[in-house]
Amino acid sequence: MSAKFIGQFLLEKGLITSEALLAATEHQQRVNLTLGALAVAQGLLSSAQADAINFEQQRSDKRFGEIALEQNLLDMQQLKELLRVQKEQRVFLGEILIQQGHISSDRFETELALFKQEQERSAELIKVDLHSLPQREAIEDFLDMTLKILLRLAKEQVKITSVSHTEAKFPYTIAQRIKGDQHFDYALALPENLLLVLCEHFLKIKCMVVNELALDAAGEVVNIITGNGCAKLSMRGMKVTLEPPRAISSAASDYAVCVGMSSVTADFEARFYL
């Protein structure tokens, strides 16, 4: 099963080099401004206000614009205009790769069509896998929060690549138990580079090696994910509590929801090209 990014798809097929992909993604990140950065650039928000909204997004399942409206920092007309400009200015990876001469336009269109087919197949399989699970709604809630928090905290795009029973791919796993109307363990296994990125964002200091403090910081990230996940369950009328996160060395997967002896695993793919 495969769910990846178009850049990775082209890279794996040998159609572009890793250097070209890295340069293109960096260019894309510079050009495609977030709504907050755009609002700051247009003088509608101060950097501090944009930072505060970004931070707020880590503890509530809300979009940037939604929070800005709630806090009366932007009005609806300003928000609509910002969204229009953001959409108009958005540059896609393919456009950059073509412009920079890494792939021809025709070839890219062909590959994009194949990529989309693969994505649709993959999404369908993930949907079928998820649908058969006894705690589907809870799993979906926690998967959703995992993707959002990793994006907001580590600024990394992450996709689910599969939902299955698999062995751990990554050495560092943080688990947290959810109890009450729903009872399961949430476990997040991380590659070293993502763990260090999370640690840096959390502690605001350079983290070079995985040590107790880095694992501890990753534990707090998991705590934020599960806290938000529990809030979603609570909105569905379920009463749940959390046990403290713990680092474990032999957990099963990237993400595992355990009910008794059964466990569900979702593999993630992050945008790491180096």
Next chain:
Amino acid sequence: MSIKYRILIVDDSAAMRMMITAALQESEFDVVGAAKDGEQALQLFKETSPDLVLLDIVMPGMSGVETLVHIKGIDKNAVVVMASSMGTEDAVQGALKAGAKNFLQKPIDQDGLLKVLRNTVSSL
């Protein structure tokens, strides 16, 4: 001389204790102790008699709410701010019912932390 408030931090996460201590540096809040669990918190509370306590709810062993009850047993006027990643109505209500003065939702940033602590001491 400006008023300084003496604060005890209780969180099982070393990263959180470190982050909160750093965030309170050069503020009107003096960190007089940082405990990693409920038992250590009670010991440090007795030793330091802080003006306020920032207490994590989700901790191994004695939970934050249990620790709060013990702290209130030592000093019924103790001022305690609870912190949790779970900002549900139940969590907030539970903490306030147990005698907490305020509630802080994780993740914690410096501005949010200072705002909640200042609101808490201003209402004393």
